[in-house]
Amino acid sequence: MIERAASHSRYLARLLAADAQFVDSLASGLAQPFGADAMQAQLQAAAPGDEAMLKTALRKLRQAVMARLIVRDLGGLADLSEVMGTCTDLAETTLRCALAHHSTWLAQKHGMPKNPDGSDMQLVVVGMGKLGGRELNVSSDIDLIYLYPEQGETTGAKPVSHHEFFVLLGKKLGLAISDLTADGFVFRVDMRLRPWGDAGPLAMSYAALEDYLVAHGREWERYAWIKGRALTGTRLAELDQIIRPFVFRKYLDFNAFAAMRELHVQIRREVIRRDRADNIKLGPGGIREIEFTAQVFQLIRGGQVAVLQTRSLLAVLPLLAARGLLPENAVAELQAAYVFLRNLEHRLQYLDDAQTQMLPTQPDDRTRIATSMGFTDYPAFLAALNAHRTQVSRHFDQVFAAPQADSGSHPLAGLWQGALEHADALATLAGLGYTAPAEVCNRLRQIRTSIRYTTLPASNRARFDTLMPALIEVAASCNPPDATLARILDLLETVARRDSYLALLVEYPATLQRVARLCAASPWAAQYLARNPMLLDELLDTRQLYATPDWPALGDELQALMHTHCGDTERQMDAMRQFRQRVTFHLLAQDLAGVLALETLSDHLSDLAALILSATLPLAWAGVRNRHRDTPRFAVIGYGKLGGREMGYASDLDLVFLYEDPAPAAAEHYARLAQRINTWLGSTTAAGVLYETDLRLRPDGTSGLLVSSVEAFSQYQHSHAWTWEHQALTRARYVAGDAAVGAAFERIRCDILTQPRDPARLREDVLAMRQKMHAGHPNHSDLFDLKHDAGGIVDVEFMVQYLVLAHAARHRELTRNSGNIALLRLAAELELIPASDAEAVRSAYRELRRLQHALRLHGIQTARIEPMQVAGHAAAVRRLWRTLFG
Numbered sequence: 001m002i003e004r005a006a007s008h009s010r011y012l013a014r015l016l017a018a019d020a021q022f023v024d025s026l027a028s029g030l031a032q033p034f035g036a037d038a039m040q041a042q043l044q045a046a047a048p049g050d051e052a053m054l055k056t057a058l059r060k061l062r063q064a065v066m067a068r069l070i071v072r073d074l075g076g077l078a079d080l081s082e083v084m085g086t087c088t089d090l091a092e093t094t095l096r097c098a099l100a101h102h103s104t105w106l107a108q109k110h111g112m113p114k115n116p117d118g119s120d121m122q123l124v125v126v127g128m129g130k131l132g133g134r135e136l137n138v139s140s141d142i143d144l145i146y147l148y149p150e151q152g153e154t155t156g157a158k159p160v161s162h163h164e165f166f167v168l169l170g171k172k173l174g175l176a177i178s179d180l181t182a183d184g185f186v187f188r189v190d191m192r193l194r195p196w197g198d199a200g201p202l203a204m205s206y207a208a209l210e211d212y213l214v215a216h217g218r219e220w221e222r223y224a225w226i227k228g229r230a231l232t233g234t235r236l237a238e239l240d241q242i243i244r245p246f247v248f249r250k251y252l253d254f255n256a257f258a259a260m261r262e263l264h265v266q267i268r269r270e271v272i273r274r275d276r277a278d279n280i281k282l283g284p285g286g287i288r289e290i291e292f293t294a295q296v297f298q299l300i301r302g303g304q305v306a307v308l309q310t311r312s313l314l315a316v317l318p319l320l321a322a323r324g325l326l327p328e329n330a331v332a333e334l335q336a337a338y339v340f341l342r343n344l345e346h347r348l349q350y351l352d353d354a355q356t357q358m359l360p361t362q363p364d365d366r367t368r369i370a371t372s373m374g375f376t377d378y379p380a381f382l383a384a385l386n387a388h389r390t391q392v393s394r395h396f397d398q399v400f401a402a403p404q405a406d407s408g409s410h411p412l413a414g415l416w417q418g419a420l421e422h423a424d425a426l427a428t429l430a431g432l433g434y435t436a437p438a439e440v441c442n443r444l445r446q447i448r449t450s451i452r453y454t455t456l457p458a459s460n461r462a463r464f465d466t467l468m469p470a471l472i473e474v475a476a477s478c479n480p481p482d483a484t485l486a487r488i489l490d491l492l493e494t495v496a497r498r499d500s501y502l503a504l505l506v507e508y509p510a511t512l513q514r515v516a517r518l519c520a521a522s523p524w525a526a527q528y529l530a531r532n533p534m535l536l537d538e539l540l541d542t543r544q545l546y547a548t549p550d551w552p553a554l555g556d557e558l559q560a561l562m563h564t565h566c567g568d569t570e571r572q573m574d575a576m577r578q579f580r581q582r583v584t585f586h587l588l589a590q591d592l593a594g595v596l597a598l599e600t601l602s603d604h605l606s607d608l609a610a611l612i613l614s615a616t617l618p619l620a621w622a623g624v625r626n627r628h629r630d631t632p633r634f635a636v637i638g639y640g641k642l643g644g645r646e647m648g649y650a651s652d653l654d655l656v657f658l659y660e661d662p663a664p665a666a667a668e669h670y671a672r673l674a675q676r677i678n679t680w681l682g683s684t685t686a687a688g689v690l691y692e693t694d695l696r697l698r699p700d701g702t703s704g705l706l707v708s709s710v711e712a713f714s715q716y717q718h719s720h721a722w723t724w725e726h727q728a729l730t731r732a733r734y735v736a737g738d739a740a741v742g743a744a745f746e747r748i749r750c751d752i753l754t755q756p757r758d759p760a761r762l763r764e765d766v767l768a769m770r771q772k773m774h775a776g777h778p779n780h781s782d783l784f785d786l787k788h789d790a791g792g793i794v795d796v797e798f799m800v801q802y803l804v805l806a807h808a809a810r811h812r813e814l815t816r817n818s819g820n821i822a823l824l825r826l827a828a829e830l831e832l833i834p835a836s837d838a839e840a841v842r843s844a845y846r847e848l849r850r851l852q853h854a855l856r857l858h859g860i861q862t863a864r865i866e867p868m869q870v871a872g873h874a875a876a877v878r879r880l881w882r883t884l885f886g
Helices: 002-008 010-018 022-028 036-046 051-074 080-110 162-178 206-216 219-225 236-247 255-273 287-301 313-322 328-352 363-372 378-400 413-417 422-432 437-449 458-476 481-495 499-507 510-521 523-531 533-539 551-564 569-592 598-622 666-682 710-719 723-729 739-753 759-776 793-807 820-829 835-857 867-885
Strands: 124-127 141-148 188-190 203-205 634-639 653-659 707-709 733-737
Touching: 002 010, 002 022, 002 051, 002 328, 002 363, 010 022, 010 051, 010 328, 022 051, 036 051, 036 080, 051 080, 051 162, 051 328, 080 124, 080 162, 080 328, 124 236, 141 162, 141 206, 162 188, 162 203, 203 206, 206 236, 219 236, 219 255, 219 287, 255 287, 255 378, 255 499, 287 313, 287 328, 287 378, 313 328, 328 363, 328 378, 363 378, 413 422, 413 437, 413 458, 422 437, 422 458, 437 481, 458 481, 458 499, 458 510, 481 510, 481 523, 481 533, 499 510, 499 533, 510 523, 510 533, 510 569, 523 533, 523 569, 523 835, 533 569, 551 569, 551 598, 569 598, 598 634, 598 666, 598 733, 598 835, 634 666, 634 739, 653 666, 653 710, 653 739, 666 707, 707 710, 710 723, 710 739, 723 739, 723 759, 723 793, 733 739, 759 793, 759 867, 793 820, 793 835, 793 867, 820 835, 835 867
Parallel strands: 141 188, 141 203, 653 707
Antiparallel strands: 124 141, 634 653, 634 733
16 A cells, blocks of 8 residues: 555655665554654653754654654545545644744743743634645645733743734744755645734734724725634634624625625636646636535625634535525535545645646656556546546536626616606516506606715625616516505615625626515515615525425424524514514515415514424523522413414514413512513514514403412413403413423313303303404494404404304314314304304305405504495305304
């Protein structure tokens, strides 16, 4: 194996020729990788006492590690992961060893820098690039940045500032690793990624770094810092707080496309200028294009999706497929190409221990490369290489395809820019299908001359100008075009100062069509999108947009989000609100596309609310001080629309809180828990409100306690509750929290609902409550109120509640909280109402709810229509009402 490897690596052959004993020590260790512990042991055994001895020990270690790695790799004993990991371990081990020795030696002269707590302040060596990502190649530079936590002065005999100390230490460290001696070098050290590059200070305080990144940090530096990883030092959490918000923006950042595209163009120019088309790293279809393809999504979404903040390329690629950001076949091809190219890169570097990614030109070296890659000859190898590079380039081009052309090239550019004569502009708009071209012209002119538009940053205005002609065109294809354009313009004006959203629409022109269709279908949906523009991102992938909710998976996702922001309540609250908005938007898109029945939509919205409540409860409990138990014996009971699984997009949550816990502190702690849950749900944050809540259905209403024990709730329901409170119980259910408490509630509920009742008294109570509701919702118009008028939705709900209370004593199955439509059918099967009437009212209820829902989607809050539209349905409801109540 050693001989075969030496035939492929002149570097290895030189090592073997220089030391007759080297082959024996190499052969003895081939069975296992050269791990970090073994590296550390060899350095400790060398016990270097001065700089020269240290350099020798580090270089001898490097020779031993590289020799074993070359033989194991070329002999098929090591995979790519081992090769990259071993190289990274070698860099980290040698850096830490050199740093420890030089820190000691320098401190003997100047004293050590100190933290405020008196502990030694250490140099923070940040590994960038492949070192930071633990993907180092076998003959790589190591990109380093030197930092230290804060300014000060050492305390030795010859004190110096912290800055002077760490600059001196950084210089010593660099020479220890990169100096070329008789034994070679350990790694070439590149410091050019530090702030200001070669012109900047060799070491920098955290405060100076933060000032630089805020005021001067460039897009390519965000890209570079994706892989930045502190290899040494303490107080690293402080550094993370500086770096993370610079690299991973809080909001979706589609500007990354343009920045990465420009960086790639610069690299391509350099490749062409230096005739490096055969460079497997920087050339077409090379390693860098794979890295860019993955890392652009990290820059765009890493601030919101913490799992994408990983430094490893092979780790992030599957995550992109799992989240639908790249197709699975694309990820598989990129992974295969990356492994192939990295293995090839190593074999190129094994030849002479040279930092090269260029394909060889000499016939002998071509043969060596081909056979070491497992091919019979160079043409066969080259065919496989070209196939991988072609696939990489195709996927890269698909991700980074140039966006729409500049604003002046669109046929409607002159219309938007006001370059057309007024008559020509009107004719153009009329030709596109606009019914009120003069109003459209006026709106466009108002936007062009508005302060909001004229004060936009230049880049935002350029993107705005690029989008406007396309928006005019796409809105014209919708029905109604004028209203659609007006709604899109409202949205665009809302996001105009958020260049990332403009960048999204420019980078993904197909999204404009989806925005237009959504705005055309529903003004309420357009307003929802304008209030939550981050949802534009959801329109990119229609496969996920129209996917049926996977509630267990969504629950896991929400839990992961909360864990990611553990300790930061504000971020958790924002993340939960954004989660709810995103899932709701998916349901809205499916609703508008006609793929969801209203009953199914209501079920999904109710399940979403239950999921949110289940996630909120433990978070709120964690904030209760001195809580007496780890897990609360506490349950959330849903009433009203939540209880009846008839939630709408903007429904309140009618909640009651119960507990079953004999601990003396239970009542106080659970009251605080209920307050925290209510605050969590109803507080307005930057991301809006989670849900409006209504707690008035608890025992004794607003004058009662916020939480009730199960025993107190039972006593109240049996002895003090009004009939209308028992009506409310017909569609109440356990939603979240302790399942045993939920089961206790269900037993009480069934016991109450199955009590024998005086039919006449029950009828009087129900009619009195219905009259009270009529009085509270007067309708003085000539229109029919779908919800409150006689023959409307509330009448159906009251009739079902009456049937349950009147007959559940004899027919326990009526206590099932299965919804009004199912209970009407059950009542007919039990011969409590005529089957024909039941079916007619079931149909009426469906249609009344459908119309109410449609009106709300069109932004109409009061659900009233012409009486003739529902005359038959209202008559069916009134007919059954007369049958039941006379």
